[in-house]
Amino acid sequence: MTAGATADLPDALATIVDDFNALSQPDRLQLLLEFSQGLPDLPERYAEHPELLEPVPECQSPIFLIAEIDDAAGVGEESVVHLIFSAPAEAPTTRGFAGILQEGLDGLTAAEVLAVPGDISDRLGLAQAVSPLRLRGMGGMLGRIQRQVREKSAA
Amino acid sequence: MPLPYDDNPKFAAYANPERLVSTAWLAEHLGSDGLVVVESDEDVLLYETGHIPGAVKVDWHTELNDPVTRDYVDGAGFAQLMSAKGIARTDTVVIYGDKNNWWAAYALWVFALFGHEDVRLLDGGRALWVAEGREFTTEAPTPAPTEYPVVERDDTTLRAFKEDVVAFLGGQLVDVRSLPEYTGERTHMPDYPEEGTVRGGHIPGAQSVPWARAANEDGTFRSRGELEEIYRQEKGLDAEEPVIAYCRIGERSSHTWFVLEHLLGFEDVKNYDGSWTEWGNSVRVPIAVGSEPGEVPSR
Numbered sequence: 001m002t003a004g005a006t007a008d009l010p011d012a013l014a015t016i017v018d019d020f021n022a023l024s025q026p027d028r029l030q031l032l033l034e035f036s037q038g039l040p041d042l043p044e045r046y047a048e049h050p051e052l053l054e055p056v057p058e059c060q061s062p063i064f065l066i067a068e069i070d071d072a073a074g075v076g077e078e079s080v081v082h083l084i085f086s087a088p089a090e091a092p093t094t095r096g097f098a099g100i101l102q103e104g105l106d107g108l109t110a111a112e113v114l115a116v117p118g119d120i121s122d123r124l125g126l127a128q129a130v131s132p133l134r135l136r137g138m139g140g141m142l143g144r145i146q147r148q149v150r151e152k153s154a155a
Numbered sequence: 156m157p158l159p160y161d162d163n164p165k166f167a168a169y170a171n172p173e174r175l176v177s178t179a180w181l182a183e184h185l186g187s188d189g190l191v192v193v194e195s196d197e198d199v200l201l202y203e204t205g206h207i208p209g210a211v212k213v214d215w216h217t218e219l220n221d222p223v224t225r226d227y228v229d230g231a232g233f234a235q236l237m238s239a240k241g242i243a244r245t246d247t248v249v250i251y252g253d254k255n256n257w258w259a260a261y262a263l264w265v266f267a268l269f270g271h272e273d274v275r276l277l278d279g280g281r282a283l284w285v286a287e288g289r290e291f292t293t294e295a296p297t298p299a300p301t302e303y304p305v306v307e308r309d310d311t312t313l314r315a316f317k318e319d320v321v322a323f324l325g326g327q328l329v330d331v332r333s334l335p336e337y338t339g340e341r342t343h344m345p346d347y348p349e350e351g352t353v354r355g356g357h358i359p360g361a362q363s364v365p366w367a368r369a370a371n372e373d374g375t376f377r378s379r380g381e382l383e384e385i386y387r388q389e390k391g392l393d394a395e396e397p398v399i400a401y402c403r404i405g406e407r408s409s410h411t412w413f414v415l416e417h418l419l420g421f422e423d424v425k426n427y428d429g430s431w432t433e434w435g436n437s438v439r440v441p442i443a444v445g446s447e448p449g450e451v452p453s454r
């Protein structure tokens with residue numbers, strides 16, 4: 001799959017990939033910055049218990065995440081996934097990646113989250129603006145989200 | 156005309172005090188003719204979240220490297236970059252950045268390869284400027300392009316290649332990575348698995364001096380006396396003899412290169428930028444494991 005390919009992506013994520021690829025290189029960085037600013041704050045229940053969040057060592061900055069499973073509407077593959085991230089303000093690139101995953105995956109079913117391809121970070125057209133080395137952290141976040149979803153939903 | 160030097164008494168003890176400025180000095184001289192402030196960070200978006208007023212951004216990954224070959228830009232590429240950033244050959248350049256100036260020191264070293272005369276580091280970097288609550292802005296400057304000359308990069312004075320290190324075995328080597336990387340227990344940095352290697356360990360004979368030992372809590376450099384204690388007394392390094400520093404990709408060792416070259420005044424200091432990602436993936440180069448420098452193979 002190449003930059004910009006969206007056929008196998010859930011709608012919200014496909015929209016984000018389209019948005020990035022429609023912009024010039026400098027504007028892509030600006031959009032990533034907006035995602036970093038839009039990352040929701042850590043909810044109260046985790047602010048007191050950072051140990052509940054999983055660290056992501058693939059990232060060059062301290063970032064923690066947790067996937068919550070809501071099975072009110074469906075169980076297993078049909079349960080709904082909510083994502084929570086914590087990343088410091090001095091790590092805006094990492095926050096930006098987290099913001100993309102939050103907006104692109106939050107509220108999907110477990111099955112939909114597990115079907116997201118691992119090369120999502122390559123499709124945003126950011127390799128030139130960010131450098132491939134920095135993009136790898138995003139794949140690490142997705143891998144951890146999917147593992148948590150698999151374990152918690154037993155999907 | 157270079158700007159006046161910072162006569163901070165702490166700097167006066169260093170071998171080349173003219174290579175550092177304090178946050179107070181920079182705040183006082185911001186906006187002076189002939190001064191360009193450069194921010195160089197690990198995080199590519201940090202500058203956009205706010206920076207020192209008037210500072211331009213130079214990104215090591217995307218701007219100082221050749222896009223294809225694993226090397227830095229050439230003379231023409233560097234001239235083009237400097238012109239775009241509004242930097243003239245005679246300008247005083249002050250570089251600062253995140254993570255204790257890792258990347259700022261790396262950028263400074265690349266500037267030095269091109270022989271830019273007056274390039275200085277902001278002691279304490281971005282974190283200290285922020286901690287002191289000094290002025291910050293999100294407004295990006297639009298510098299007028301300069302006529303920067305095309306200067307051939309000098310790869311012989313401050314830079315070492317793998318072949319140079321092979322020929323140098325038995326000489327003074329400083330490994331500035333974390334101890335688990337040095338011993339070989341870990342083949343990548345805790346947070347950087349993508350820079351991993353097939354083999355772990357260190358170059359035989361290398362002394363382990365993790366780079367952060369040269370920095371205080373607030374990211375400023377330790378005093379001359381403290382640095383002498385670590386590098387000269389404890390490690391027995393001889394300032395008269397050549398020394399090569401290396402790390403994983405060359406950025407932490409640029410910080411140590413700066414310490415040995417400019418703060419302690421070693422006569423011949425090189426940075427091996429290929430570092431462990433090259434050495435630990437190379438066929439048949441000698442490697443030592445464990446906490447001791449190890450046996451240097453006879454050539």
